[in-house]
Amino acid sequence: MKYKRVKGTRDILPQEWILREVVIDVVRTTAYSFGYGEITTPILEEAGLFIHSVGDASDIVTKEMYTLVDKAGRDLVLIPEGTAGICRAYIESKMTVWPKPVKLFYFQRLFRYEKPQKGRYREFSQFGVECFGSQSPTADAEIISLAHTMLKKLHFSSLTLHINTLGCDACRKEYREALVRYFLSFESTLCEDCQNRLKTNPLRILDCKNPSCKQCVADAPKIHPYLCDVCKEHFQGVLGCLDVLKIPYFVDYELVRGLDYYTQTVFEFISQDLGAQGTVLGGGRYDGLIEKELDGPPTPAIGFAMGLERITMLLETKRTELPLRTIDPMLYIANFGGNTATLSLQIAQDLRQNNMNVLVDLEGKGMKKVFETAEKRNAKYLLVIGEEEEKTGIVSIRNLTTRENKELEISAIPSFFLKGDQNEV
RNA sequence: GUGGAUAUAGCUCAACUGGUUAGAGUACCGGUCUGUGGAACCGGAUGUUGUGGGUUCGAGUCCCAUUAUCCACCCCA
Helix, strand or coil: CCCCCCCCCCCCCHHHHHHHHHHHHHHHHHHHHCCCEECCCCCEEEHHHHHHHCCCCCHHHHHCCEEEECCCCCEEEECCCCHHHHHHHHHHCCHHHCCCCEEEEEEEEEECCCCCECCECCEEEEEEEEEECCCCHHHHHHHHHHHHHHHHHCCCCCCEEEEEECCCHHHHHHHHHHHHHHHHCCHHHCCHHHHHHHHHCHHHHHHCCCHHHHHHHHCCCCCHHHCCHHHHHHHHHHHHHHHHCCCCCEECCCCCCCCCCCEEEEEEEECCCCCCCCEEEEEEECCCHHHHHCCCCCCCEEEEEEEHHHHHHHHHHHHHHCCCCCCCCCEEEEEECCCHHHHHHHHHHHHHCCCCCEEECCCCCCHHHHHHHHHHCCCCEEEEEEHHHHHHCEEEEEECCCCEEEEEEHHHHHHHHHCCHHHHC
């Protein structure tokens, strides 16, 4: 084979698209019902956008971006995440003056130069939502409710919601110092990465999967005693609201998330069935991003993103529970001799005008083939047109399930299918 | 980026301690078979054994390199 797909990318074939279509449809409909509108931003953005938003110490920025220089010398990237571009558009398109909150959702293809693995690709797709302009805990709860609602519509009940708060800048600073003090006494038992994190981003140590680090983490100070009254109240407000909405959650003190812009509430929906890549949906609040990093007006914001590949993978076992589109033809038309091939196309054209799935034998196959093909393609009805039928204008339509035939005029075929008459056969 | 496993027909897998022309099921194409025949039977095509080197009289099998995939670390959706 001369060319192969590039490492970490995938071809999405028709069978998978049938599933993915349902995901997209459910998720889009649900987002609209929560008052969100769809937005699409470019796949190419300036590199600086991510360095400032996602964080210049994060892995995504330091080693995973697909960067390129265009012909005018601009430093561009294939976007590695969705939120920053939406925020840029929010400011650039003056959505800052729209009535608050401004609610946006998007489907986006993202690129990260990582080592491919199950549920992790270099090019992948996300559905995401962002809500700008509300700092009320009810905004947090509502967006979690949106995630919960659409997952429920997709027949997911086994996903667990992990939730935590990272505090605001003020309380996080104090907590951060306390963490550093604590971990310094264990410095030698921490893994190499975590020793570095001690200087750059001590919060990430809480997330480390290394066994010896995990032991240290178990007794590490929790953020909650360090929360300021505002943050404490906010988090309690969110949890209280989730209780009322009957959305089960698990307060996970070790949940931190890898993008630097998060503040206060962070959450993830996690599956047990995806191996190491268990996070299907993740998000949180990022009150400082627009003002501090992107020079916009002070704007509290919260959002989440869901991985379409992961969710589709999990849905693979639930095909029968979902309202999947069928690609099986309703009618298979075969023809023998004369102008019957053209006549077949004519009949098909009328039916297709009404979105009926019609398959026409373009080759003029033998009778045996006709039946085999109709069977294989899972067609419901079979119509064979020969010169005899062409002359008389009378054809017989065979129900391939009951194996019964029904005689009718060619001109009556559309009404036979479109008015539901076929139920009588 | 680090570690481990794997790679044979479109798919699922065979091929003895290295030994004829690398096989089977399935899928595909055709025939028996121009007319309501969906079955059955018969036949056909498909491979640089992931790629490139090496050892050997001889390599799918052993060695080295390389690429891809999978699993874990890491990262995250």
